[in-house]
Amino acid sequence: MNILSIIKKPFSWLSGDIAIDLGTANTLIWLRGKGVIINEPSIVARSVHDEKIFAVGKEAKEMVGKTHKDIETIRPLRDGVIADFNMTDGMLQGFIRKVELNRIARVRMVICVPSGVTDVERRAVKDSGERANAKEVYLIEEPVAAAIGIGLDISRPIGNIIVDIGGGTTEIAVISLNGVATKESIRIAGDEMDDAIVQWFRNEHKLEIGLPTSESIKKNCWLSNADETRNNFCKGKRPSKWNSQYYSSFFR
Ligand SMILES: Nc1ncnc2c1ncn2[C@@H]1O[C@H](COP(=O)(O)OP(=O)(O)OP(=O)(O)O)[C@@H](O)[C@H]1O
Numbered sequence: 638m639n640i641l642s643i644i645k646k647p648f649s650w651l652s653g654d655i656a657i658d659l660g661t662a663n664t665l666i667w668l669r670g671k672g673v674i675i676n677e678p679s680i681v682a683r684s685v686h687d688e689k690i691f692a693v694g695k696e697a698k699e700m701v702g703k704t705h706k707d708i709e710t711i712r713p714l715r716d717g718v719i720a721d722f723n724m725t726d727g728m729l730q731g732f733i734r735k736v737e738l739n740r741i742a743r744v745r746m747v748i749c750v751p752s753g754v755t756d757v758e759r760r761a762v763k764d765s766g767e768r769a770n771a772k773e774v775y776l777i778e779e780p781v782a783a784a785i786g787i788g789l790d791i792s793r794p795i796g797n798i799i800v801d802i803g804g805g806t807t808e809i810a811v812i813s814l815n816g817v818a819t820k821e822s823i824r825i826a827g828d829e830m831d832d833a834i835v836q837w838f839r840n841e842h843k844l845e846i847g848l849p850t851s852e853s854i855k856k857n858c859w860l861s862n863a864d865e866t867r868n869n870f871c872k873g874k875r876p877s878k879w880n881s882q883y884y885s886s887f888f889r
Pocket residue numbers: 659660661662663664717751779802803804805806807826827828852855856859
């Protein structure tokens with residue numbers, strides 16, 4: 638049975654169909670009949686001594702930059718690959734516990750993984766799903782999930798181009814006849830922008846800011862300049878000038 642037939646087939650709520658987007662920045666869990674029930678950062682807070690996990694998701698994100706020497710916060714997926722498999726497994730189990738999957742009789746699971754993962758990591762993610770009470774686990778590539786998610790009919794013999802800018806990777810794929818005809822994955826996405834903002838404050842203002850602050854600047858900058866951005870792009874102007882003006886005014 639292929640992934641598309643699983644997604645399209647009408648399920649009953651009792652079958653407990655679940656879809657997980659295991660992203661480098663955010664993890665989403667969707668449950669048939671309920672919709673998206675988890676949308677939280679892919680972050681783990683753990684003991685530095687024995688790797689015991691204290692919190693995952695939004696609780697762990699709240700601890701970023703506020704931990705003492707015995708606790709550290711990490712992102713187990715980075716740059717589109719699984720950087721720390723044990724922690725990825727721990728995080729997945731933590732999220733699944735929040736969903737109380739053990740109360741569902743027969744769980745069928747689709748997990749969307751970054752395309753940079755190796756075969757060994759794919760196998761490990763599948764095992765992780767099975768350990769979490771799933772009877773059937775299928776993996777799906779991010780651009781295919783994105784295409785289905787926005788309602789494209791990817792079964793037709795035409796090229797659908799998907800550009801998915803995530804936290805760790807930007808995936809560009811041409812999808813046709815239910816498959817990926819060609820794809821490219823580059824390790825430049827939201828995280829890289831956050832790092833660039835931190836770097837800019839360090840170089841231009843001799844000011845140290847944390848990643849949560851730079852991420853919030855990035856999001857607010859984009860929103861508050863949305864009209865100007867559109868106009869500049871339409872006129873073919875580079876956005877760097879207004880960006881630096883905005884950042885300068887941010888701490889004035
Ligand atoms: N309004 C916004 N403006 C700019 N960037 C945003 C906005 N909202 C979210 N982002 C950025 O999008 C990125 C997260 O995107 P997404 O949740 O799709 O990533 P992901 O699926 O976890 O990552 P990946 O696909 O690389 O594994 C983060 O870098 C976040 O800062």
